[in-house]
Amino acid sequence: MEERVFERGGVRLRALVWPGERARLPVVFLPGFLGPPEAYRTEALALGPRPVAALGLRGSPGCGAPERGWTFEHFLADLAFLVERLDSPQFLLSAYSANVPLALAYAARHPDRVRGLLLIDHPPRVGRPGADWVRRMRKARPDLPEAALLGIRSAFGPFDAGPLLSRVRAPVLILRGNPERGGRLGEAEAEAMRAALPEAQVLAFPDAGHEIWDPDPGAYLGALKGFVAALEGRR
Numbered sequence: 001m002e003e004r005v006f007e008r009g010g011v012r013l014r015a016l017v018w019p020g021e022r023a024r025l026p027v028v029f030l031p032g033f034l035g036p037p038e039a040y041r042t043e044a045l046a047l048g049p050r051p052v053a054a055l056g057l058r059g060s061p062g063c064g065a066p067e068r069g070w071t072f073e074h075f076l077a078d079l080a081f082l083v084e085r086l087d088s089p090q091f092l093l094s095a096y097s098a099n100v101p102l103a104l105a106y107a108a109r110h111p112d113r114v115r116g117l118l119l120i121d122h123p124p125r126v127g128r129p130g131a132d133w134v135r136r137m138r139k140a141r142p143d144l145p146e147a148a149l150l151g152i153r154s155a156f157g158p159f160d161a162g163p164l165l166s167r168v169r170a171p172v173l174i175l176r177g178n179p180e181r182g183g184r185l186g187e188a189e190a191e192a193m194r195a196a197l198p199e200a201q202v203l204a205f206p207d208a209g210h211e212i213w214d215p216d217p218g219a220y221l222g223a224l225k226g227f228v229a230a231l232e233g234r235r
Contacts (some may be wrong), residue, residue: 014056032097066106070151182209
């Protein structure tokens with residue numbers, strides 16, 4: 001694994017890269033909102049010898065936190081910038097939680113780049129953080145810069161990728177947890193996403209909450225590896 005550090009408009013961004021065989025389909029992971037790319041070591045090992053990258057956008061651990069620049073479009077531009085520097089003409093993009101709308105927006109705007117989308121337990125929209133969001137995030141994520149929390153509270157969202165779903169051309173696998181255990185994507189909304197996307201399927205994890213790899217990481221990794229293998233077989 002190697003860390004690659006970039007600068008976009010004076011903001012430090014990161015990518016963790018696990019090099020692999022160039023003939024295999026690369027997989028790019030977009031963590032949950034402000035999540036660290038270090039969280040994807042297990043997936044990278046499971047997917048080898050495919051090339052794997054996990055991205056760190058502005059505000060996430062080890063990245064920059066500018067005074068301004070916290071709209072949805074700023075995060076989308078970070079994603080596009082990092083993907084370009086990975087030098088992968090086509091790839092599978094996996095997004096978790098509140099970054100699912102970001103991945104959908106990217107796939108709709110760059111259909112030639114995304115070979116597949118893996119969307120994990122979130123609807124296609126994000127709202128503007130509520131009044132209590134900064135306090136809760138300070139408590140839950142003390143590693144995050146104060147500038148990021150305040151900037152996001154003032155400028156981020158709302159954004160709805162729902163109108164973009166019909167423009168996504170890649171096959172999509174939607175993984176959802178159980179709302180009764182903390183999952184954030186209900187059955188009806190997951191089915192609405194599936195119906196609106198040109199080619200999508202939904203896989204439920206009834207024993208899991210929002211973190212669908214808990215309590216059975218093997219089921220999650222099996223779904224991930226099976227989807228990647230199916231995409232490779234379509235070449």
